[in-house]
Amino acid sequence: MKRRSLKFYKKEAAAIRKKILIVSHRAKTPHIGSCLSLVEILTVLYFGGILKFLAKRGTGFEKRDRLILSKGHGSLALYSALTEYGLLPPRFLNEYTKNGSFLPAHLTYKPSFGLEAATGSLGHGLPLALGMALAAKYDKKSHRVFAILSDGECDEGSTWEAVLAAAQWGLDNLTVIVDYNKIQSFGRVKDVMDLEPFAKKWESFRWSVKEVDGHDVAALEKALSTIPFRKGHPSVLITHTVKGKGVSFMEDTIDWHYKNPTDDLLEQAIKEVNASL
Amino acid sequence: MRIAFQRALSRALTKDKNIIFITGDLGYSAFEPLRDNFPGQYLNAGVAEQNMIGVAAGMALAGKTVFAYSIATFASMRAFEQVRNDVVYHNLPVRIVGVGGGFSYGHMGVTHWALEDMAIMRALPNMAVVVPIDPLETEAVVDFAVRYRGPMYIRLGKAGEKNIFKKPPKFSLGKFSLFTNKGDVAIFGTGSLMQNAFAAAAILYKKGINCRLIGASSVKPVDAALIKKIGAECRLIVSLEEHNVIGGLGSAIAEVLAEKGAYSTLMRLGAPDVYPARIGSQDYLRDTYGLSPDKIALSITRFLKKKRGS
Numbered sequence: 356m357k358r359r360s361l362k363f364y365k366k367e368a369a370a371i372r373k374k375i376l377i378v379s380h381r382a383k384t385p386h387i388g389s390c391l392s393l394v395e396i397l398t399v400l401y402f403g404g405i406l407k408f409l410a411k412r413g414t415g416f417e418k419r420d421r422l423i424l425s426k427g428h429g430s431l432a433l434y435s436a437l438t439e440y441g442l443l444p445p446r447f448l449n450e451y452t453k454n455g456s457f458l459p460a461h462l463t464y465k466p467s468f469g470l471e472a473a474t475g476s477l478g479h480g481l482p483l484a485l486g487m488a489l490a491a492k493y494d495k496k497s498h499r500v501f502a503i504l505s506d507g508e509c510d511e512g513s514t515w516e517a518v519l520a521a522a523q524w525g526l527d528n529l530t531v532i533v534d535y536n537k538i539q540s541f542g543r544v545k546d547v548m549d550l551e552p553f554a555k556k557w558e559s560f561r562w563s564v565k566e567v568d569g570h571d572v573a574a575l576e577k578a579l580s581t582i583p584f585r586k587g588h589p590s591v592l593i594t595h596t597v598k599g600k601g602v603s604f605m606e607d608t609i610d611w612h613y614k615n616p617t618d619d620l621l622e623q624a625i626k627e628v629n630a631s632l
Numbered sequence: 633m634r635i636a637f638q639r640a641l642s643r644a645l646t647k648d649k650n651i652i653f654i655t656g657d658l659g660y661s662a663f664e665p666l667r668d669n670f671p672g673q674y675l676n677a678g679v680a681e682q683n684m685i686g687v688a689a690g691m692a693l694a695g696k697t698v699f700a701y702s703i704a705t706f707a708s709m710r711a712f713e714q715v716r717n718d719v720v721y722h723n724l725p726v727r728i729v730g731v732g733g734g735f736s737y738g739h740m741g742v743t744h745w746a747l748e749d750m751a752i753m754r755a756l757p758n759m760a761v762v763v764p765i766d767p768l769e770t771e772a773v774v775d776f777a778v779r780y781r782g783p784m785y786i787r788l789g790k791a792g793e794k795n796i797f798k799k800p801p802k803f804s805l806g807k808f809s810l811f812t813n814k815g816d817v818a819i820f821g822t823g824s825l826m827q828n829a830f831a832a833a834a835i836l837y838k839k840g841i842n843c844r845l846i847g848a849s850s851v852k853p854v855d856a857a858l859i860k861k862i863g864a865e866c867r868l869i870v871s872l873e874e875h876n877v878i879g880g881l882g883s884a885i886a887e888v889l890a891e892k893g894a895y896s897t898l899m900r901l902g903a904p905d906v907y908p909a910r911i912g913s914q915d916y917l918r919d920t921y922g923l924s925p926d927k928i929a930l931s932i933t934r935f936l937k938k939k940r941g942s
Contacts, residue, residue: 464722472693476717482683483718486690493652493672494694513714516683523678 359403364572365632367439368398372601372628374435374448380621382452384460388599388611389505390432392536392569396503396594397436399575406501409442409469420498421471421487425480426505426534427461433470434458442469478511480504481531485517488529499582503532507539510548515560522561527583531562531591534569536598538609554593562591569594602627633788633824634662634731636767640774641699645670651778652691656684656702658731663701685711688726689718697725697778703737704730704746704787708753720756720783727777727784728753733763733823734874734903735917736790742911746787747903750822751879753785754852760784760805761852763873763881765826766796769849772803780805793824796847808846808855815842817932818862818896821872822848822881828918829872831925836932843932854884863894868935870899872928874918877902899935901928 375390400406400422408419424433434451437443447468450456457463461475471487474480484502491498508514521529535553537544544550557564563584567574575594584590598612599605602624616624642665644651653666654675666674677684681702688700700707707730708715719726730749737744753761760782764770770788777784801809808820817836821829826847833843844862848854848871863869869889871882882900889898903921910920918924922931 466693472690473717473721476713478682479686479714479718482686482714483690483693485683486687486692487694488690489675489687490652490691490694490696493696513682513686516678516680517686520678520680520683520687 358576361572364395364398364402367402368394368572369628369632370439371398371432371435373625374438375431376602376616376621376624376628378435378448378451379431380616383615384431384452385613385615386428386431386460387615388538388605388608389426389429389536391600391602391605392534392596392598393429393432393503394600395570395572395575396532396534397432399572399579400501401436401440403572403576403579405579408498409440418496418498420501421484422469422501422503423472423474423480423484423487424462424503425474425484426477426503426508427474427480429503429505429534430458430460430462433462437469477505477508478513481514481517484529485521485524485526488526489524491528492526499528499530501530501532503534505539506533506535506537506544506550509533509550510539518557518560518562521589525587526589527585527587529589530582531589533591533593534596535593536596538598538607538612540612542609557591557593561588563588564591564593566593566595569596570600601631633764633767633770633793634791636770637729637774637788638662638666640771642666642669644774644778645673648697648778649673650696652696652698654684654688654698654700656681656706658702681706681711682714685714685726685728686718689714689722689724692719692724692726693722699727699729699777701729701731703744704733704749705744708746708749708785712752716756720759723758724783725781727786729786729788731788732790733787734825735914738912738914738917742907747874747876748879749785749787750851750873750875750881751883754879754884758782759852761787762805762849763787763822763851764849765821765823765847766793768795768797768800769803769847772801773849776803776805787823789824794827796826796830803849805850806853806855807850808848808858810858811845811847813844815844816866817841817868817870817936818844818846818866819870819872819928820846820848820881820885822851823874825872825874825918825923828923828925828928832928832932835925835929839933841932841936848881851881851884854888856888859885859888860892860894863889863892863896866896867939868899868932869896870901870928870932872923873902874923875902876905878905897935899931901931
């Protein structure tokens with residue numbers, strides 16, 4: 356596989372970050388922090404060539420790898436990545452959450468644009484991904500299924516029902532990426548519902564586990580290039596991330612799960628993202 | 633009905649490899665043939681209904697037609713949000729199959745009584761709700777479900793239901809079965825309770841009262857044309873269901889009659905809007921709540937007497 360340069364990834368990540376900031380500022384929608392922690396993960400998945408056959412048109416598109424963003428409140432990050440990637444027409448993003456538009460703040464379903472499933476209520480995406488992965492196995496199709504989960508939705512019982520079943524069914528065509536930014540809706544994960552020992556939990560459910568820094572594009576690329584981590588087992592990549600990553604005043608705070616920047620703060624945020632290049 | 637369902641589904645699975653059956657760890661002494669004969673089309677999702685419905689939706693997103701099976705309460709209620717968001721919002725060909733509708737699991741207790749499932753499922757946009765009246769119609773519903781594209785909730789009885797249809801019927805969504813069309817009283821029945829409609833009509837016939845009998849298995853959409861027609865011709869319409877009187881067949885008929893401004897009066901017979909303190913067999917509970925043949929007949933004669941008196 357062709358390795359992308361750090362510079363290339365940084366440029367794409369910055370472009371996605373700016374889209375998230377500008378569009379959420381315009382739309383006055385929350386969850387900016389949850390979107391920003393996802394940026395490098397999505398950058399590597401789309402621009403690192405991890406998701407295969409996505410750019411194909413016609414019947415070739417059927418062979419594409421599927422990505423379900425189970426943390427549906429991170430929709431704007433996915434819309435931004437898909438727009439940057441060229442699968443989602445820019446006019447859709449421009450109309451995000453406007454009256455009569457098609458893109459809500461929790462994910463909508465439009466598979467032809469790479470939006471494989473509607474999510475928003477937590478704990479739904481992984482069972483959906485299991486169904487897709489199982490259908491691919493039954494049909495002897497080689498495409499893979501990815502699901503991105505938040506740490507908060509690992510509180511949901513349905514997530515763990517699916518974790519249990521995926522190993523039972525030997526779904527090595529399924530990869531979970533956990534955006535472990537350590538802050539959930541109303542507090543720090545360790546204070547609200549501690550997930551640790553997190554990797555051990557997945558291991559004990561018979562998943563093959565790797566952990567990386569979720570903002571280290573080289574580490575993400577390396578890990579995601581080696582899936583399945585173990586044949587016959589589902590893979591989980593626990594990515595340690597920072598909520599609000601890339602904007603100093605948004606990083607690692609609960610506030611930017613809810614708040615929206617003023618014009619001045621937006622300008623400062625964009626400056627910081629530009630300075631990262 | 634379980635065996636009829638299994639038989640019809642086996643035919644469908646043989647014919648079409650794209651059909652999948654998922655069970656929430658149920659089917660002892662009924663579904664062994666599905667498990668043994670259809671590897672690659674049969675899946676036991678374990679005792680985890682939320683995941684089961686999510687998986688069913690995921691498979692349907694990948695192009696499968698999926699029958700997801702559990703006890704009616706668990707299938708419709710435990711995984712309700714998965715049914716709503718994953719199946720119905722995505723408008724997928726998943727059939728939520730609930731076994732043991734109404735008081736089928738009478739002595740098992742209230743946790744196993746499906747008395748609200750029809751109302752809950754009926755409220756979902758574009759969700760078809762079907763409650764076959766006998767084993768023969770169950771097979772027809774499965775045949776229909778294989779071809780239909782939208783989401784469906786199919787509520788089955790349990791075991792040992794008698795056939796009402798003389799020969800295999802054809803099922804169409806939004807069409808009721810008109811068995812007899814003579815008389816001033818019409819009984820619309822769902823599920824195996826339809827047997828009691830026939831038995832009540834026999835009692836009433838001896839008293840000189842003719843009843844029209846309508847099998848109302850298509851609870852959503854209902855056969856609005858037939859309801860309107862009968863609503864204009866009959867003095868009394870009776871809805872008969874093993875379900876809370878709120879939100880099921882009776883409510884669906886009431887909606888049509890009220891909007892039409894019908895001549896008929898509607899009597900809703902079903903479970904009362906309260907969880908009973910005493911348990912018992914299906915027949916015991918039917919009788920307790922006025923759904924046995926005698927009690928149905930009594931409710932109708934009382935109404936007619938009162939009408940005559942007024």
